[in-house]
Amino acid sequence: MKKRKIGMALSLVLAAGTLLGACGKSDTNKPADTSKGGDKEKAFSVAMVTDVGGVDDKSFNQSAWEGLKDFGKDNGLKKGKGGFDYAQSTSDADYSTNLNTLARQGFDLVYGIGFLMHAAVDEISQQQAKSKFAIVDDEVKQPNVASIMFKEQEAAFLAGVAAALQTKTNHIGFIGGMKIPVIERFESGFLAGVKAAKPEAKVDVQYSGAFDKAELGGTIASKMYSTGADVIFHAAGATGNGLFKEAGDLKKKDPSREIWAIGVDRDQNDMGPDVVLTSAMKRVDVAVKDLSTKAKDGKFPGGQTTTYGLQEDGVGLAPINSKASNKDAIDKAVKEWVEKIKSGAIKVPGTLEELKTFSAK
Amino acid sequence: MSKRLRSILTPIIAVLLGIIVGTIIMLVSGYNPVDAYTALWNGAFGDVYYTGEVIRQVTPYILAGLAVAFAFRVGLFNIGVEGQFIVGWLAAVWVGVAFDLPKVIHLPLAIIAAMVAGGLWAFIPGLLKARFRVHEVIVTIMMNYTALHTVNYIIRTKLNQGSAKTGMIHESASLRSPWLQELTTHSTMHWGIMIAIACCFIMWFLLEKTTRGFELRAVGFNQDAAHYAGMSVNKNIILSMVISGAFAGIAGAMEGLGTFGYMAVQGGFTGVGFNGIAVALLGGNTALGVFFSALLFGSLKIGALSMPLEAGVPKELVDIIIALIVFFVASSYIIRVVLDRFSKKGVK
Numbered sequence: 001m002k003k004r005k006i007g008m009a010l011s012l013v014l015a016a017g018t019l020l021g022a023c024g025k026s027d028t029n030k031p032a033d034t035s036k037g038g039d040k041e042k043a044f045s046v047a048m049v050t051d052v053g054g055v056d057d058k059s060f061n062q063s064a065w066e067g068l069k070d071f072g073k074d075n076g077l078k079k080g081k082g083g084f085d086y087a088q089s090t091s092d093a094d095y096s097t098n099l100n101t102l103a104r105q106g107f108d109l110v111y112g113i114g115f116l117m118h119a120a121v122d123e124i125s126q127q128q129a130k131s132k133f134a135i136v137d138d139e140v141k142q143p144n145v146a147s148i149m150f151k152e153q154e155a156a157f158l159a160g161v162a163a164a165l166q167t168k169t170n171h172i173g174f175i176g177g178m179k180i181p182v183i184e185r186f187e188s189g190f191l192a193g194v195k196a197a198k199p200e201a202k203v204d205v206q207y208s209g210a211f212d213k214a215e216l217g218g219t220i221a222s223k224m225y226s227t228g229a230d231v232i233f234h235a236a237g238a239t240g241n242g243l244f245k246e247a248g249d250l251k252k253k254d255p256s257r258e259i260w261a262i263g264v265d266r267d268q269n270d271m272g273p274d275v276v277l278t279s280a281m282k283r284v285d286v287a288v289k290d291l292s293t294k295a296k297d298g299k300f301p302g303g304q305t306t307t308y309g310l311q312e313d314g315v316g317l318a319p320i321n322s323k324a325s326n327k328d329a330i331d332k333a334v335k336e337w338v339e340k341i342k343s344g345a346i347k348v349p350g351t352l353e354e355l356k357t358f359s360a361k
Numbered sequence: 362m363s364k365r366l367r368s369i370l371t372p373i374i375a376v377l378l379g380i381i382v383g384t385i386i387m388l389v390s391g392y393n394p395v396d397a398y399t400a401l402w403n404g405a406f407g408d409v410y411y412t413g414e415v416i417r418q419v420t421p422y423i424l425a426g427l428a429v430a431f432a433f434r435v436g437l438f439n440i441g442v443e444g445q446f447i448v449g450w451l452a453a454v455w456v457g458v459a460f461d462l463p464k465v466i467h468l469p470l471a472i473i474a475a476m477v478a479g480g481l482w483a484f485i486p487g488l489l490k491a492r493f494r495v496h497e498v499i500v501t502i503m504m505n506y507t508a509l510h511t512v513n514y515i516i517r518t519k520l521n522q523g524s525a526k527t528g529m530i531h532e533s534a535s536l537r538s539p540w541l542q543e544l545t546t547h548s549t550m551h552w553g554i555m556i557a558i559a560c561c562f563i564m565w566f567l568l569e570k571t572t573r574g575f576e577l578r579a580v581g582f583n584q585d586a587a588h589y590a591g592m593s594v595n596k597n598i599i600l601s602m603v604i605s606g607a608f609a610g611i612a613g614a615m616e617g618l619g620t621f622g623y624m625a626v627q628g629g630f631t632g633v634g635f636n637g638i639a640v641a642l643l644g645g646n647t648a649l650g651v652f653f654s655a656l657l658f659g660s661l662k663i664g665a666l667s668m669p670l671e672a673g674v675p676k677e678l679v680d681i682i683i684a685l686i687v688f689f690v691a692s693s694y695i696i697r698v699v700l701d702r703f704s705k706k707g708v709k
Contacts, residue, residue, distance in 0.1 A: 052628060052629070080670075080673070081670065085669075085670055086669075087666060087669065087670060088669065088676060090632070090676075091631055091632055091633075092621070092625060092627075092631070093417075093418070093616070093620055093621075093631075094666060096549055097414050097549070097663065097666055098666060100410070100547065100548075101404075101666060101667060101670070102670075104408075104410070105670065115525075116625065118526075119526070119621070119622075119623065119625075124547075127547040128547075177628075178525065178626055178628055179517060179525070179626075180525045180626070181525075209510065209513065209628070210628045210629050211628050212628065212629060213629065
């Protein structure tokens with residue numbers, strides 16, 4: 001008797017589940033069918049694996065995804081299998097599974113976004129020797145892997161110039177993500193930029209140790225602003241979102257106060273139109289789109305490293321905020337430095353070691 | 362209804378409720394739950410490759426679950442599994458990189474190093490609890506952060522091989538096997554699952570079949586009674602934390618020697634230790650229960666990776682379902698009351 005009751009309860013629960021499931025199916029069946037009919041002819045398909053920041057990190061991963069979407073739009077692809085898509089990683093252990101899954105799904109080119117994926121891309125590319133892979137921010141020496149690198153220091157240098165010319169307190173902040181070579185390039189470029197434009201300005205450098213901790217970014221920013229910094233540059237992925245929030249809050253409290261933040265990777269003006277001075281853009285989107293197009297045309301640079309700098313429009317500075325008091329001076333200075341960098345007159349340091357011997361003269 | 366049946370039914374009902382509420386959430390947000398669950402299933406068992414990945418994911422979950430469950434049986438809440446996991450990982454990789462020994466010595470040595478590291482990391486909160494009655498939850502949480510940042514520092518300054526990670530461990534310390542990888546068409550599955558299963562057995566044997574285990578459980582049931590019966594409560598508290606930490610350390614060794622073969626600077630917690638809490642909770646803190654619940658969490662985790670691609674459902678939904686399952690397990694009291702109602706009516 002007892003058992004029968006339990007059995008009934010269980011089967012009721014199961015039945016409810018199936019019923020609910022069934023009504024869901026009839027709802028969405030039709031649109032799903034039409035979308036599947038579209039991709040019958042085999043188009044060149046691309047996909048990417050995000051690192052732990054996720055595809056909506058407002059910076060690095062998002063930029064790559066925007067590049068893929070753009071490539072998809074230009075080539076009439078649809079999101080999903082046979083078109084373009086992404087797989088999100090929540091821990092380091094997900095990288096190889098995600099890369100492998102996408103290669104198995106038949107995507108022609110699979111991107112690993114971020115240096116963290118180095119080992120995974122190296123390994124999977126050997127197992128899936130017929131698929132093409134690409135990695136951003138690191139070099140993998142395999143014949144079917146294309147490596148994409150950036151001269152982040154050049155964009156950061158320009159951001160440093162802008163920060164130096166805008167600061168009133170001669171106190172500037174830098175928030176880094178993890179202490180890794182990529183972020184070191186940002187840091188040394190930025191420090192060099194400040195040094196070149198205003199040697200007496202002081203830069204407070206702090207690392208948050210993470211790319212996905214906005215609250216930590218907020219805490220560091222709050223401390224920097226309260227000790228006198230008025231311009232802060234971040235190279236910390238989603239951690240930097242805390243900086244914009246903090247800057248926006250301070251500005252709201254006291255609109256007359258000079259509070260500026262500098263974004264990274266993509267033009268982050270949308271994160272705070274009143275406080276974002278400019279952004280050191282690393283056009284992952286441009287690079288991803290460029291490489292996808294090359295691969296589609298059969299010119300996949302396997303085994304090679306492509307470096308995108310100011311010269312290739314792979315990095316750059318976003319437009320200076322029109323509310324900035326020194327906008328004209330900054331614009332002028334930035335233009336001059338861009339010329340100098342492009343012509344090779346100065347070489348922006350890419351490591352802290354090189355920074356020691358750097359001189360803008 | 363027998364107690365045994367009820368203790369098996371409660372988690373099963375919790376899982377079903379979690380799935381049902383998950384279905385409702387999917388319906389409300391306009392996703393197709395049948396597609397989603399099919400993708401989830403295929404993503405975990407649809408291909409031998411994915412099954413390999415599931416087993417790889419399950420391995421550390423079992424061990425982390427055992428670590429939490431072991432401490433729990435002695436009445437301690439070890440939130441520090443994550444930290445012990447991280448130091449175990451580093452210790453195993455360090456031994457794997459630094460020495461060059463024959464496999465029969467090297468591999469066990471690396472695993473023992475991870476055990477010792479995890480055990481030592483858990484010894485501190487155990488000692489503080491036994492000596493000064495400092496609550497282990499607070500100490501272990503703080504020691505998670507200490508572990509994370511200390512290990513990151515060591516990797517960055519002492520073991521760095523470029524790109525902020527250690528070098529690869531020697532083949533002689535590796536748990537990987539070309540045969541297993543061949544079998545599962547290049548998954549990252551490794552021999553660690555055997556160690557995890559062995560550990561399940563060790564935990565069961567230790568707790569249920571030995572005098573020491575009886576003492577440990579007695580302390581968990583009632584410290585005063587155990588003390589009155591002449592058992593050393595303090596000694597047992599420290600011992601249980603050390604064993605718990607050793608399990609967590611082995612879990613770290615699985616990642617270091619099997620899944621990755623190296624250790625990279627961690628941007629944040631891996632989540633394995635925290636998932637271990639959920640695994641232990643769902644598994645009712647028994648060895649067999651932990652095994653099955655780790656299997657469930659592992660397949661949910663791996664299956665979820667396929668959901669966005671196959672069904673267009675965000676994988677965060679799986680996190681919601683896991684959270685719901687944990688919620689229903691935690692509120693198992695309600696389920697128990699309902700079950701009792703049913704059985705009482707049956708008697709009438």
